[in-house]
Amino acid sequence: MAQINQAGVTAMPPYFGTVLRNGSSGPDCAQVQTWLNGVHSRWPQVPSVTVDGKYGNNTANAVKAFQTLAGITADGQVGSTTWNALYGEFADIRGAGEVFCGITARSGNKGAVVKSMQQKLIRIRQVYTAISSISADGAFGNASSGAVKQFQRQFALTIDGSFGRNTFAALAKVYGQVMAGTPTPVLPRYPGLLQRGSTGDSVRCVQSYLSALGGTVPKVTIDGQYGSATTASVRSFQRLARLTEDGKVGPATWSGLVMAFNRTL
Template sequence: MTEEKITLTAQPPFYGTVLKNGSQGPDCAMVQTWINGLQGRWPSLPKLTVDGKYGSGTAKAVSQFQTLMGLTADGETGRNTWDALYTAWAGQKGAGEVFCGIIIVAAAKGAVVKSMQQKLDVCAAVYKSINKPETDGLFGSATGAAVRRFQREMGLSIDGMAGKTTWNKLVEATAAIRAGNPLPSAARYPNTVLKVGSTGDSVRCVQAWLGAVQNTSLKVDGQFGTGTRNAVIVFQTAAGLKADGMVGSATWNALRAAFNATL
């Protein structure tokens, strides 16, 4: 059996939407990235601009690849072409999922978005400040919130979009969790004291960390109420800190370290 006859299921798996001239988004960028990885084997394949826009140049390159692989040369990327592209790319670069090549933003959809959501779900099981988005391949508000919260936990710039740095950290964090050695939280102190009445994702971090450290089911809702205050006081007392129920930099750093010790 020749290499061309062996077809792997792509990473990420085909989403179900045929990509063709006029299509846009991360999946189109993935096709462009895979094709660009094949020039070493097939120098005749054109070098594409990875912009996520499936124009005539991308369609022509896909058609040329299909001809080389004995597929119907229609210039469109359905399941068979998607898997064949990945298989050929993996043969050159090694199997595994890579960054698609463009920033993944709100309203994007497809296989790349679904894979990102699945990784966020894995991370949310450990870093409970992160909400679990639906793994439907649709980049809506819940997915954006999960990306922002992941970025906060990992100490990254927080913009709610998945560029190369965020994507690679998400891959790294997911692999670490699956290997049983989660990455430590690197969430930075928000430079404002958190107390009763405070809201937001920094409060979610505090609540998630307290729940893990104290092994309680403290609600992670981003609302600093009396329940959160009481849990902070318990932590501060045990840690030898001023037990005022407020989270300044000393309590933040001690709590983050205590959470990381639970991982």
């Protein structure tokens, strides 16, 4: 029997609590498939599998092979013991840390991959307040999709509300830098003229950046509604920045707000 590194391991992402078996699908299944392929280089007895998030016979057989090597009941299912042992061996070969599961997570998915994403968004929201409040429940619903879009908007990513490879990498980087105390500057694209009556996530960005400036301009509620309070705060910012005081966010005011916010990081 091979020596499998599984003592005292907590996987990244941590086990969600749902046993994965033949017929299961989603990002957590893809995470298992990615780990299985990662251990194949050391343990060729574990067959390579297609990373598609579909837990079929090939994945079950590869899991059984791993479980046999690890001295785990070889039932072809992934509960907490197999999840942690498989991650532990993968991390021993490839290095510790969370890796992209291999498929895009999107609205309707559930599990450890989604929960980890939510936890990172919740933490960075303390800095990037344009991101809406969400729960780390592991369920990728409309609120989580909206928060992902708000993150993507601020870091020059495709704004689709899904959690693919590029968004995974960007979120991991931004989260790591927030935890290190060196937050990443935002890079939101100019969305077009914003003014009283405008709504949406770009308005939330304006409100967030204004609120980050402390007492230099009036704080506003970050609600995505461009009303009188936001107009007054924009005017105040424009006065300080020596921009045209019209209470509207054109390209010059947008650029000034982004730069001002980044200076607070």
